[in-house]
Ligand code: FAD
Ligand code: 2HG
């Protein structure tokens with residue numbers, strides 16, 4: 001029999017509109033002091049090619065921007081308390097930390113263009129920032145770069161209810177867009193746990209994947225056009241709303257996933273699919289990883305055209321969620337693995353029959369030990385909160401090391417046990433014990449896309465722990481011809497490891513593209529290439 005769900009839903013996480021909005025909405029974690037960050041990651045030396053900001057530069061910014069959109073500390077002639085900039089200098093993981101003395105929040109594309117032209121002419125380094133939910137240290141300054149926040153550019157420009165094509169500013173928060181299109185019978189083609197804070201511009205800049213990729217594909221397919229300001233102030237107006245356009249090179253593709261290194265995205269045109277009439281979600285208890293795979297194969301066979309998500313997580317991930325979220329296990333006992341299946345179709349009876357049949361078959365074959373089928377929208381939301389609440393729950397457990405890898409599904413989970421063993425051998429971890437530096441090793445992710453999130457939670461970020469995974473994880477991924485970044489990007493974290501997933505000639509051409517768009521290398525320096 002299928003159990004019912006009684007867990008409580010996590011309240012919707014909303015982004016606040018104030019200056020401190022950058023990292024706070026997702027969790028109430030304090031931003032740590034600068035000294036804590038200094039030792040545990042390799043900070044490239046500051047390039048002396050970049051100008052050190054002075055009051056003169058800030059005075060120039062005052063001529064092109066309204067004063068309320070400039071946050072500058074006394075170090076550069078402003079009046080802001082340096083603590084006000086903490087949320088822009090520290091990333092969501094509290095792992096990377098810059099020392100910027102100024103945040104600019106332009107309200108229009110023209111203002112972005114004027115800022116970038118000045119910065120390029122004067123060799124002032126700039127880091128574009130969206131919701132600051134990135135997980136690879138790409139969204140925060142490394143040293144004293146100007147933070148260019150898109151937070152003030154958050155208007156829907158147009159929406160065509162026939163085609164479902166949305167054109168909006170890059171600073172629109174994903175969840176707000178989701179609500180906007182939902183009222184018109186559509187959905188955004190991507191969804192992720194950070195939706196309450198991340199911006200559509202940040203999503204495009206990172207080519208975010210998330211939980212709907214299995215159904216709607218990547219942003220390389222759903223983004224129809226972009227408006228991008230290049231480092232010299234040129235506005236590339238490629239804000240097309242056409243599904244088909246083969247007039248030469250498709251330049252927008254270069255900016256999708258460019259992580260703020262080639263241009264600042266100011267506008268996005270994206271196609272939004274119709275909302276499905278019938279959505280079903282089930283959470284299953286699975287005895288081992290090979291059954292997770294068998295269940296996936298059968299799910300695709302039985303639910304093919306209505307399958308919209310297939311996610312998994314292990315028992316350690318579940319323990320963190322149950323400890324830190326106001327949620328209860330919908331199943332009657334604990335299992336080594338959990339799978340979440342979502343179907344979205346147009347005929348409820350048809351989908352119910354398909355999913356019900358699949359679940360019975362999975363149970364009969366012993367592939368699945370227990371299952372819970374959501375009975376209404378609030379149970380669906382609670383089940384998703386369980387999966388989406390994993391990163392936040394792990395952050396509440398301690399300092400979280402994250403590896404976001406793509407490799408063939410059959411060996412995807414092996415790395416989790418492998419890393420746990422290496423940590424145990426080094427006397428840094430003992431499962432279930434809290435007296436070791438490492439508290440938890442877990443794996444979860446978008447198994448339908450061949451994407452695992454290996455997370456290791458420790459007391460703190462420190463070299464002796466990092467040394468266990470780096471470069472080991474990257475070597476391991478490379479030996480399986482996988483990707484060292486399936487969806488989170490390269491940022492600062494992986495820039496020295498790019499060679500594990502890209503050939504020297506690919507990296508050389510990436511550098512040439514960077515030189516072409518940003519000859520002075522002012523945009524998001526020290527990151528990606
Ligand atoms: P930021 O973090 O502010 O910036 C990310 C990068 O993009 C930086 O390099 C920045 O310079 C650049 N950038 C931002 N805005 C612009 C712009 N307008 N123009 C040019 N460059 C820009 N990621 C996934 O792929 N899938 C997931 O399922 C997922 N889930 C997550 C869940 C949680 C709880 C958290 C905290 C993060 C998750 N992420 C996920 C990572 C992150 O949310 C995404 O990478 C997201 O797309 C970043 O958007 P953002 O607006 O916060 O960008
Ligand atoms: C997810 O799928 C995100 O939940 C975050 O991509 C993954 O935190 C992570 O490792």
Ligand code: ZN
Pocket residue numbers: 209210445446453487
């Ligand atoms: Zn993910």
